[in-house]
Amino acid sequence: MKIIPVTDKNVMSRRAAEMISTLVREKPDAVLGLATGGTPEETYRRLADDYRNNHTTYQKIRTVNLDEYVGLSKEDPNSYHKYMENHFYKFVDIPADQHFLPDGNAVSLDQECGDYDRMIERLGGVDLQLLGIGRNGHIGFNEPGTSLNIGTHVVTLTDSTRLANARFFGSMDAVPVQAVTMGIGTIMKSKSILLLVSGKSKAEAMNRLLESKTPDPDFPASVLVSHPDVTVIADAEALFLTNKKVGKF
Numbered sequence: 001m002k003i004i005p006v007t008d009k010n011v012m013s014r015r016a017a018e019m020i021s022t023l024v025r026e027k028p029d030a031v032l033g034l035a036t037g038g039t040p041e042e043t044y045r046r047l048a049d050d051y052r053n054n055h056t057t058y059q060k061i062r063t064v065n066l067d068e069y070v071g072l073s074k075e076d077p078n079s080y081h082k083y084m085e086n087h088f089y090k091f092v093d094i095p096a097d098q099h100f101l102p103d104g105n106a107v108s109l110d111q112e113c114g115d116y117d118r119m120i121e122r123l124g125g126v127d128l129q130l131l132g133i134g135r136n137g138h139i140g141f142n143e144p145g146t147s148l149n150i151g152t153h154v155v156t157l158t159d160s161t162r163l164a165n166a167r168f169f170g171s172m173d174a175v176p177v178q179a180v181t182m183g184i185g186t187i188m189k190s191k192s193i194l195l196l197v198s199g200k201s202k203a204e205a206m207n208r209l210l211e212s213k214t215p216d217p218d219f220p221a222s223v224l225v226s227h228p229d230v231t232v233i234a235d236a237e238a239l240f241l242t243n244k245k246v247g248k249f
């Protein structure tokens with residue numbers, strides 16, 4: 001795991017956007033694995049700026065997202081379909097049939113999960129998977145206790161995750177209880193992984209990740225220590241609990 005310590009969220013987002021746009025320019029038909037949540041919002045803004053200012057094209061890029069809530073339509077303002085539309089797709093030239101998210105409203109969710117993994121394989125696998133981390137160490141929506149080999153599946157969200165995401169819904173009761181998520185096995189097949197960690201609320205998770213020596217299902221992000229190509233960009237607030245030397249900010 002390569003750790004890049006940065007002063008704040010702005011720098012984290014700039015560095016992340018630079019990594020992603022470099023890949024897009026070097027491999028114009030790359031498969032990007034994308035994430036939602038508060039952490040990558042500014043990274044998407046910067047990628048949109050880069051598209052506008054430097055004409056970085058997404059015409060051949062394919063994107064696959066980590067997850068979607070069960071029971072929300074694609075048009076629901078809180079769906080991750082809508083999030084991606086509002087934060088990224090509408091600002092760049094990626095064709096509509098080249099970006100994919102799991103369908104949380106599929107008639108058969110089991111079928112949808114299997115189809116999603118097969119679709120990622122057909123695309124040739126993910127070149128770069130962008131990740132955030134939950135306070136309890138979840139990646140995607142893989143909550144503590146999830147099998148480390150599992151493919152895309154339906155998950156019941158923990159109260160802590162629903163509480164953390166209640167800020168987008170207005171109340172915790174409005175947050176769906178289930179989601180479809182790429183599994184940890186799916187995420188680990190990505191050729192490279194970029195984890196973004198920002199803010200004091202993530203400091204405990206960051207500390208635990210840095211202390212992790214081997215994958216532990218009780219702390220899903222720990223699986224990243226066994227992946228050959230992981231970059232973590234973390235800001236000073238996220239790193240404030242760790243005594244490990246992470247290099248200069």
Ligand SMILES: O=P(O)(O)OC[C@H]1O[C@](O)(CO)[C@@H](O)[C@@H]1O
Pocket residue numbers: 035036037038039040066067131132133134139140141165
């Ligand atoms: O970036 P946030 O909003 O703190 O969320 C952390 C992670 O939890 C999720 O919301 C759930 O998958 C991810 O989208 C995100 O990477």
